Amino acid sequence: MKAIFYKEWLKTRWYLLLAAAVTLGTTAYSLMRIARVADMKGIAHVWEVMLSRDVVFVDALEYLPLLVGVLLGLVQFMPEMYHKCLKLTLHLPYKPIRMITLMTAFGTAALAAIFAAACLTMFVYLRGILAPELYGRILLTAAPWFLAGIAGYLTVAWICLEPAWKRRVADMAVAVPMLWIYFLAPAPAAYGAFLPLLAVFTLLTATLAWLSAARFKEGKQD
Numbered sequence: 721m722k723a724i725f726y727k728e729w730l731k732t733r734w735y736l737l738l739a740a741a742v743t744l745g746t747t748a749y750s751l752m753r754i755a756r757v758a759d760m761k762g763i764a765h766v767w768e769v770m771l772s773r774d775v776v777f778v779d780a781l782e783y784l785p786l787l788v789g790v791l792l793g794l795v796q797f798m799p800e801m802y803h804k805c806l807k808l809t810l811h812l813p814y815k816p817i818r819m820i821t822l823m824t825a826f827g828t829a830a831l832a833a834i835f836a837a838a839c840l841t842m843f844v845y846l847r848g849i850l851a852p853e854l855y856g857r858i859l860l861t862a863a864p865w866f867l868a869g870i871a872g873y874l875t876v877a878w879i880c881l882e883p884a885w886k887r888r889v890a891d892m893a894v895a896v897p898m899l900w901i902y903f904l905a906p907a908p909a910a911y912g913a914f915l916p917l918l919a920v921f922t923l924l925t926a927t928l929a930w931l932s933a934a935r936f937k938e939g940k941q942d
Contacts, residue, residue, distance in 0.1 A: 728826040735795045739788045740834045747838040750778040751845050776861045776908050785869030793876025820933040824877050835866040860909035867922045868902035874925040881932035
């Protein structure tokens, strides 16, 4: 297991550092927007805008986690398929499903760490200037976006590991509406009560890569 994690780290380390820098940088930019409004018009105006206009000030983050997750999936799994390394990997004396699970678990954990750092940054700053109801609203609004990043990563793993191009196209057609679920409700904190179910749905997308791995192991090309 340590060897698998180390291999995945070697493949993705530079991208993960870049992804962390971009995600945390965008988070800091969003918080600076709040600070700028507060300095110019007062914190009371921030409260008023959030309550009367449904503004959450972190809109710049909306699609960024999804992009980060999709790119990580490509960085991690495209070389495996292009250089035909996956065939060797799946023929090691280790169960293929367990192997794929560990590979995707590494990526999921890496994304979770980056997104958790962004959420913690927002929490630490916002709790000093906003009431719990208001900063909770911001965090609940952003939570589906971060889950979309993990789901995007897992679906890209599913598509990349699929051995047949026709099936890849079909998988993409399924993945797009599946990922759009995370962006259906534009209202702030609209997914609040639905978040636990959305989190379970996100984790279940990890099983899709098992199907592709099984087909690859069997040499399917249809």
